[in-house]
Amino acid sequence: MTLSLDLKNELQSIAKGRISFDEPMRDHTTIKIGGPADIWFEPLDLEDLKIVTACADRNDIPKHIFGNGSNTLVRDKGIRGMAITLSKFDWINKNEENIVCVGAGVHLQRLLGWSVENSLSGLEELAGIPGTVGGAVIMNAGTKDGSIGDVVKNLKWASKGRVYSAEKGDLEFSYRKLKLPRGAIVFEISLGLKPSDKQEIESKIEKIRHRRKEVQPLLWPSLGSVFKNPASGSKAWGLIDDCNLRGVRVGGARISNEHANWIVNEGNATAKDVEVLIKMVKERVKEKSDVILEPEIVIIGE
Numbered sequence: 090m091t092l093s094l095d096l097k098n099e100l101q102s103i104a105k106g107r108i109s110f111d112e113p114m115r116d117h118t119t120i121k122i123g124g125p126a127d128i129w130f131e132p133l134d135l136e137d138l139k140i141v142t143a144c145a146d147r148n149d150i151p152k153h154i155f156g157n158g159s160n161t162l163v164r165d166k167g168i169r170g171m172a173i174t175l176s177k178f179d180w181i182n183k184n185e186e187n188i189v190c191v192g193a194g195v196h197l198q199r200l201l202g203w204s205v206e207n208s209l210s211g212l213e214e215l216a217g218i219p220g221t222v223g224g225a226v227i228m229n230a231g232t233k234d235g236s237i238g239d240v241v242k243n244l245k246w247a248s249k250g251r252v253y254s255a256e257k258g259d260l261e262f263s264y265r266k267l268k269l270p271r272g273a274i275v276f277e278i279s280l281g282l283k284p285s286d287k288q289e290i291e292s293k294i295e296k297i298r299h300r301r302k303e304v305q306p307l308l309w310p311s312l313g314s315v316f317k318n319p320a321s322g323s324k325a326w327g328l329i330d331d332c333n334l335r336g337v338r339v340g341g342a343r344i345s346n347e348h349a350n351w352i353v354n355e356g357n358a359t360a361k362d363v364e365v366l367i368k369m370v371k372e373r374v375k376e377k378s379d380v381i382l383e384p385e386i387v388i389i390g391e
């Protein structure tokens with residue numbers, strides 16, 4: 090989208106946090122793919138977020154929220170509109186009842202380290218997942234043994250200049266999903282953690298990290314699992330394996346040899362390469378097993 094010089098100047102004069110234009114999104118995604126976002130905005134605080142997003146709304150600029158980009162494929166021509174990251178929302182505070190209040194931009198692995206230091210249990214299943222707490226809540230990230238939604242007590246989000254709050258009982262978490270009103274920007278999350286033995290927490294985390302290293306291609310840039318496991322109970326990786334697709338390449342993207350449900354970037358992959366592989370996997374699995382695989386990753390952009 091073409092942004093007038095006046096609009097660019099207005100955005101830069103009202104924003105307290107960093108605003109940039111034509112920001113390469115490959116620098117903000119774990120798979121290292123993605124064309125430029127017209128506008129990139131890192132609000133310093135809630136007021137900054139409200140003021141700048143109000144200006145975007147007045148000018149019909151679409152908005153997209155970014156966490157760590159570890160579940161997001163940005164297409165090669167990039168994002169028309171404003172990409173917003175809450176990296177400055179990075180607080181972790183605890184009250185006497187061990188309710189931990191976290192800014193949406195805190196990285197999961199930093200929070201996990203903090204929970205070990207404070208001998209608080211409940212987040213161990215998130216060991217090794219490379220997202221922010223905001224992104225993890227939206228994706229209800231986790232493993233078959235537990236997801237972040239299990240410990241969420243309260244969420245706060247901003248939308249159209251107003252702030253909303255919801256308690257656990259009002260939140261609909263499901264497999265890799267949280268239902269929230271369209272356009273909600275989650276900025277703070279409260280988690281209920283339990284006091285526990287520090288060494289026990291550490292050893293559980295170590296085991297989970299070790300398990301990941303054994304089966305996951307962690308040396309290559311990726312987005313983790315590409316497809317959700319179908320509701321029937323079968324595993325997406327098993328269905329892909331039945332079609333003998335490990336190692337298949339399109340351009341610089343490859344279906345991982347170590348984990349059939351991962352697509353890795355071998356260095357110069359484009360989003361197009363990844364999308365061609367996704368389409369191929371869907372078609373082959375449908376032909377072979379009559380199952381329609383649904384992507385777990387979020388695909389955005391032009």
Ligand SMILES: Cc1cc2nc3c(=O)[nH]c(=O)nc-3n(C[C@H](O)[C@H](O)[C@H](O)COP(=O)(O)OP(=O)(O)OC[C@H]3O[C@@H](n4cnc5c(N)ncnc54)[C@H](O)[C@@H]3O)c2cc1C
Nearest residue numbers: 156157158159160161220221223224225227230231275313
């Ligand atoms: C190596 C690797 C391993 C992985 N392993 C796992 C795993 O075991 N389990 C698992 O569940 N996932 C896994 N993932 C996927 C990913 O890490 C998780 O989904 C993670 O929670 C995404 O967080 P993020 O901050 O990177 O989100 P992003 O990719 O940045 O965003 C994901 C979605 O959330 C939205 N969003 C992000 N922040 C906000 C916010 N503050 N407010 C509103 N919307 C927001 C975005 O708009 C987007 O729709 C893995 C990924 C990789 C690369």
